[in-house]
Amino acid sequence: MSLPNHFELLGQSGAARTGRLTTPHGVVRTPAFMPVGTAGAMKGLHWREVRDAGADIVLGNTYHLMLRPGAERIAALGGLQRFTTWNGPMLTDSGGFQVMSLAQLRKVTEQAVKFRSHIDGAAIELSPERAIEVQLLLGSDIAMQLDECVRLPAERDDILRAMELSLRWAERCKRAFERAPEGHMLFGIVQGGDIPELRHASARGLIEIGFHGYAIGGLAVGEPQEVMLAMIEEAAPILPADRPRYLMGVGTPEDILEAVARGIDMFDCVMPTRNGRHGVAFTRFGPVNLRNARHADDPRPLDDSSEWPSTRNCSRAYLHHLVKSGETLGAMLLSEINIAYYQSLMAGMRAAIAQGRFAEFREQTHADWARGDIAAL
Amino acid sequence: MSLPNHFELLGQSGAARTGRLTTPHGVVRTPAFMPVGTAGAMKGLHWREVRDAGADIVLGNTYHLMLRPGAERIAALGGLQRFTTWNGPMLTDSGGFQVMSLAQLRKVTEQAVKFRSHIDGAAIELSPERAIEVQLLLGSDIAMQLDECVRLPAERDDILRAMELSLRWAERCKRAFERAPEGHMLFGIVQGGDIPELRHASARGLIEIGFHGYAIGGLAVGEPQEVMLAMIEEAAPILPADRPRYLMGVGTPEDILEAVARGIDMFDCVMPTRNGRHGVAFTRFGPVNLRNARHADDPRPLDDSSEWPSTRNCSRAYLHHLVKSGETLGAMLLSEINIAYYQSLMAGMRAAIAQGRFAEFREQTHADWARGDIAAL
Numbered sequence: 001m002s003l004p005n006h007f008e009l010l011g012q013s014g015a016a017r018t019g020r021l022t023t024p025h026g027v028v029r030t031p032a033f034m035p036v037g038t039a040g041a042m043k044g045l046h047w048r049e050v051r052d053a054g055a056d057i058v059l060g061n062t063y064h065l066m067l068r069p070g071a072e073r074i075a076a077l078g079g080l081q082r083f084t085t086w087n088g089p090m091l092t093d094s095g096g097f098q099v100m101s102l103a104q105l106r107k108v109t110e111q112a113v114k115f116r117s118h119i120d121g122a123a124i125e126l127s128p129e130r131a132i133e134v135q136l137l138l139g140s141d142i143a144m145q146l147d148e149c150v151r152l153p154a155e156r157d158d159i160l161r162a163m164e165l166s167l168r169w170a171e172r173c174k175r176a177f178e179r180a181p182e183g184h185m186l187f188g189i190v191q192g193g194d195i196p197e198l199r200h201a202s203a204r205g206l207i208e209i210g211f212h213g214y215a216i217g218g219l220a221v222g223e224p225q226e227v228m229l230a231m232i233e234e235a236a237p238i239l240p241a242d243r244p245r246y247l248m249g250v251g252t253p254e255d256i257l258e259a260v261a262r263g264i265d266m267f268d269c270v271m272p273t274r275n276g277r278h279g280v281a282f283t284r285f286g287p288v289n290l291r292n293a294r295h296a297d298d299p300r301p302l303d304d305s306s307e308w309p310s311t312r313n314c315s316r317a318y319l320h321h322l323v324k325s326g327e328t329l330g331a332m333l334l335s336e337i338n339i340a341y342y343q344s345l346m347a348g349m350r351a352a353i354a355q356g357r358f359a360e361f362r363e364q365t366h367a368d369w370a371r372g373d374i375a376a377l
Numbered sequence: 378m379s380l381p382n383h384f385e386l387l388g389q390s391g392a393a394r395t396g397r398l399t400t401p402h403g404v405v406r407t408p409a410f411m412p413v414g415t416a417g418a419m420k421g422l423h424w425r426e427v428r429d430a431g432a433d434i435v436l437g438n439t440y441h442l443m444l445r446p447g448a449e450r451i452a453a454l455g456g457l458q459r460f461t462t463w464n465g466p467m468l469t470d471s472g473g474f475q476v477m478s479l480a481q482l483r484k485v486t487e488q489a490v491k492f493r494s495h496i497d498g499a500a501i502e503l504s505p506e507r508a509i510e511v512q513l514l515l516g517s518d519i520a521m522q523l524d525e526c527v528r529l530p531a532e533r534d535d536i537l538r539a540m541e542l543s544l545r546w547a548e549r550c551k552r553a554f555e556r557a558p559e560g561h562m563l564f565g566i567v568q569g570g571d572i573p574e575l576r577h578a579s580a581r582g583l584i585e586i587g588f589h590g591y592a593i594g595g596l597a598v599g600e601p602q603e604v605m606l607a608m609i610e611e612a613a614p615i616l617p618a619d620r621p622r623y624l625m626g627v628g629t630p631e632d633i634l635e636a637v638a639r640g641i642d643m644f645d646c647v648m649p650t651r652n653g654r655h656g657v658a659f660t661r662f663g664p665v666n667l668r669n670a671r672h673a674d675d676p677r678p679l680d681d682s683s684e685w686p687s688t689r690n691c692s693r694a695y696l697h698h699l700v701k702s703g704e705t706l707g708a709m710l711l712s713e714i715n716i717a718y719y720q721s722l723m724a725g726m727r728a729a730i731a732q733g734r735f736a737e738f739r740e741q742t743h744a745d746w747a748r749g750d751i752a753a754l
Contacts, residue, residue, distance in 0.1 A: 041699055041706040069673065069698045077676050077694050085690055296446065299454050313462055317454050321446045322418055328705065329418040 003212050006185060007244045007265075013358035015236070015263040018350045021213075021244050023089040023141035024183040025081055028056040030244065031260045031349050033342045034091060034268040039064040040074075040084050043273045044328075044335035047086045053308070053336065054343035057089035057141075059268040062134055063098030067117050067124075071137035079139025091268070092140035094131040094173075097149050097217075097249070108148060110165070128169040132176035132186075140184070144215065145173040147189045152223040159193035166191045167205040174209055185212035187246060193218055194227050196234045203238040213244040216264070220250045229258055236263040253282060253345055254369065260349050261362055272338030277331040279323040282341040283311070286369045290334065294376040295320035308340035380589050383562060384621045384642075390735035392613070392640040395727045398590075398621050400466040400518035401560040402458055405433040407621065407642040408726050410633065410719045411468060412649065416441040417451075417461045420650045421705075421712035424463045430685070430713065431720035434466035434518075436645040439511055440475030444494050444501075448514035456516025468645070469517035471508040471550075473524050474594075474626070485525060487542070505546040509553035509563075517561070521592065522550040524566045529600040536570035543568045544582040551586050562589035564623060570595060571604050573611045580615040590621035593641070597626045606635055613640040630659060630722055631746065637726050638739055649715030654708040656700040659718040660688070663746045667711065671753040672697035685717035 007030075009019045021028040035042055035050055038061045042050055050058060060080055065071065077083045080090055096113065099106055103115035103124075112127035128146040135143035147166035150159050170188050177186040188206035192198030206214060216235050219228045232247065239245055246266035247259050256267050272282060279291040283303045295316035302319070306312045310333050322330030345365070352361030384407075386396045398405040412419055412427055415438045419427055427435060437457055442448060454460045458467055473490065476483055480492035480501075489504035505523045512520035524543035527536050547565045554563045565583035569575030583591060593612050596605045609624065616622055623643035624636050633644050649659060656668040660680045672693035679696070683689045687710050699707030722742070729738030 039698075039702050039704060040695070041702075041704040044705050044709075046706070046709065068702060069694070073674060073694070076674065077692065083692065083695055083698075085695065297450060297453065315454065315460065317446070317450070318417070318460055318462065321416075321460075325416050325418075325445055327416060327418040328421050328708070329423070331705070332421075332423065332709070 002210050003186075005242055006183070006212065007242065009242060011354045011356070013353040013356045014261065016260050016349070016353045016358040017263060017265060018353040019244070019265065021265075022183075023057070023185070024181070025087065025089045025141050026056065028089050029350055030265040031256075031346050031353075032057055032266050033256065033346045034059040034266065035272065035339050035342075036061070036268055036270045037084065037086070038270070039068065040080065042335075044277065044332045045273070045339060047084065049336050050086070050339060051088070053340040054347055055339065057091060058086060060090055060092045060138065060140065061098055062092045062095035062131065062138065063102065065092075065138060066095060066134050067119050071134040075137040075139070081139060089141045091142040092135045092138055092144065093248070094144040094146040095126055095134065096131070096146045099126060100149055108165070110168075113146075113148075128172035129176045132173050136177075136180055136184075142185045142187060142213070143177065143180070145170045145186065145188050145211075147191055147217055149191065149218045149221065150193055151221050152194055152218075152227070154193055156195060159191075159195055159198055163191040163193070163198050163202050167202065167209075170206055170209055170211075174211070187211055187213040187215045187244075189215045189217040189248070190235050190239075191218045192231075194223055194231060196231070199231055199234045200238060203235050207238070207240065211243070213246060214239045215246040215248050217248045219247065220255070225255060225258075228255070229262065232259055232262045232264060253342065256342075256345065257349070257362060257365055261358070272342050273335045276334035276338045279330070279334065281319070281334050282338045283373070284341070284368050285371055285373050288316075288373050290316065290319045290323045290330075292320075298377050300374070300377075302337065306340075307344065308337060311337050311340065379587050380563075382619055383560070383589065384619065386619060388731045388733070390730040390733045391638065393637050393726070393730045393735040394640060394642055395730040396621070396642065398642075399560075400434070400562070401558070402464065402466045402518050403433065405466050405643075406727055408633075408637045408723050408730075409434055409643050410723045411436040411643065411645040412716050412719075413438070413645055413647045414461065414463070415647070416445065417457065419712075421654065421709045422650070422716060424461065426713050427463070427716060428465070430717040431724055432716065434468060435463060437467055437469045437515065437517065438475055439469045439472035439508065439515065440479065442469075442515060443472060443511050444496050448511040452514040452516070458516060466518045468519040469512045469515055469521065470625070471521040471523040472503055472511065473508070474526050476503060477526055485542075487545075490523075490525075505549035506553045509550050513554075513557055513561075519562045519564060519590070520554065520557070522547045522563065522565050522588075524568055524594055526568065526595045526598065527570055528598050529571055529595075529604075531570055533572060536568075536572055536575055540568040540570070540575050540579050544579065544586075547583055547588075548586055551588070564588055564590040564592045564621075566592045566594040566625070567612045567616075568595045569608075571600055571608060573608075576608055576611045577615060580612050584615070584617060588620070590623060591616045592623040592625050594625045596624065597628050597632070602632060602635075605632070606639065609636055609639045609641060630719065633719075633722065634726070634739060634742055638735070649719050650712045653711030653715045656707070656711065658696070658711050659715045660750070661718070661745050662751070663749050665693075665750050667693065667696045667700045667707075669697075675754050677751070677754075679714065683717075684721065685714060688714050688717065
């Protein structure tokens with residue numbers, strides 16, 4: 001059954017696309033990068049900074065939120081957007097990926113995945129139906145189907161089994177989503193590991209079921225970048241051109257640029273905030289490790305041509321000092337600097353695609369990264 | 378020798394005073410609360426938030442900064458205001474207090490205090506002359522004399538010895554400060570423990586030497602509040618009425634209100650940020666412990682009449698969740714909420730003093746605190 005389409009394609013440049021996705025909490029400009037607010041909070045950033053940096057939409061992790069503070073509680077408090085004060089578009093994952101990576105004693109059956117909470121050891125069952133129920137309780141604008149994600153490299157049999165199970169779960173999620181309020185969306189997830197024909201079969205199966213949008217999952221889980229890009233090239237052309245395409249859990253600025261070049265519209269990743277906490281800044285000229293002693297006496301900012309105030313105004317010496325001293329402000333500044341960089345990269349791509357000059361933008365961006373950071377003083 | 382006076386008394390209400398202190402980096406409205414940016418950073422707050430909350434001046438800790446990143450380095454980078462991007466008035470302590478509380482193997486002689494760095498064990502000597510040199514290198518607007526602070530309760534002989542040593546160090550600091558750039562200030566510190574006549578002798582000795590302003594030190598070090606207030610009552614009336622008076626390391630909102638009632642103009646304390654990191658919010662109706670389970674389902678903000686957005690907009694349930702989950706954002710929000718509360722208390726006192734109704738303001742503020750937090754849902 002076909003679902004209403006809330007995505008409007010506004011322009012294309014090569015395979016790269018730009019568009020608008022309309023959610024109950026506002027419009028998302030694509031290509032979009034969704035900062036990850038795991039447990040209802042962005043690590044080291046206020047929501048106003050996420051907004052100021054140019055993010056239209058953020059991601060919340062169902063696994064964390066269902067364990068603490070609990071989906072029913074968030075529903076009673078008016079939903080995740082109101083609870084967190086973010087008040088903008090929010091996508092939630094299904095919880096499946098974190099169950100695989102964080103929970104203890106997990107067991108996957110046809111019916112559901114059973115696991116113990118990493119917080120208090122409580123026994124929990126997450127079925128496709130419960131994954132949708134939780135996401136509806138959270139009030140997310142875009143819910144994800146429950147799927148099983150296989151870490152690569154893996155045997156073909158394991159990849160096939162997980163892909164087929166994910167398709168059956170996709171159907172059950174779609175049925176469970178029928179009672180969702182108008183305007184809310186459900187995305188299916190293409191699985192199939194690094195095997196092209198399994199990716200094809202997964203995409204075709206999902207299209208037959210019919211979703212508001214389509215994600216590509218099971219990538220950025222240990223495989224080389226060329227495998228990831230090859231799998232996007234297998235899956236993206238099969239997906240309906242009028243629906244949004246979301247590459248889950250990706251990635252580096254280069255991953256994102258190259259995935260947009262292959263027709264992807266949406267991304268999420270903890271990298272900008274996580275690397276920020278570890279002292280690494282993403283800049284127009286590539287990553288800069290502020291722990292390095294070369295910055296200790298350097299009064300220059302990370303990038304004096306940046307539009308983001310902290311990127312332009314804070315000296316490398318100050319950032320180095322904050323990182324070395326373990327001051328929270330170091331993580332706060334580098335996290336916002338990185339989120340702002342990611343958002344400026346997305347804005348640059350959107351503008352370039354709208355003007356039909358994405359290839360040129362891509363080349364210039366690669367050239368800037370290749371130039372690298374300014375020389376030490 | 379009399380030093381130029383940069384303080385202008387604008388109004389008085391009872392013993393409470395309001396005024397303006399003009400520093401090389403801007404004007405400080407008094408009574409003033411100085412948030413503490415220990416190592417060149419406010420824990421959990423951006424400088425723009427410190428400014429937005431209404432702080433005119435902040436405090437930096439000489440001990441931390443001289444160890445890391447080093448005073449000579451900060452001087453080469455243009456001084457502490459530029460280094461940190463705060464760019465406003467800054468007071469630095471002398472380093473003496475932290476040497477007493479943090480350093481290892483310290484030894485006080487007539488010449489200096491010798492200690493080992495708590496970071497790398499390096500042997501360091503802090504003389505009155507070096508304490509001033511370091512503060513001039515940092516470029517602080519207000520430098521403090523090196524003193525010896527005795528933890529209470531203490532023997533009279535120990536208090537007397539430390540007070541007299543502090544007076545001799547005060548003289549040496551004043552001489553060392555002669556080469557300070559115009560407009561920069563040096564404050565002497567009244568010591569004398571909990572013994573009125575030693576407080577008198579210390580204050581008179583400092584006035585004879587002559588400083589831009591006078592601090593009362595060696596309080597809030599373990600003694601009951603009434604002892605602290607009694608010592609302020611002993612010292613403040615002796616201090617020159619036309620000079621600023623600074624009560625070091627104080628304190629709770631009530632300590633500050635009562636000290637202003639006794640003629641104090643300036644304060645600093647880590648309490649708003651430290652308690653914020655521990656889940657406690659300061660509000661118009663007293664402290665609120667967000668760890669308490671009573672807040673878990675409470676959609677109400679801390680104080681819906683507050684002018685500070687986070688105090689008015691974030692639900693108790695959200696703050697409780699952030700604190701329980703150990704999310705950085707919890708500490709960030711509570712730290713800014715607390716700094717904003719302290720600043721609003723200072724602004725309320727300044728306005729009340731200017732209008733000659735401080736007694737009424739003080740009574741109303743005590744009544745609000747006594748009312749306490751709203752009842753649980």
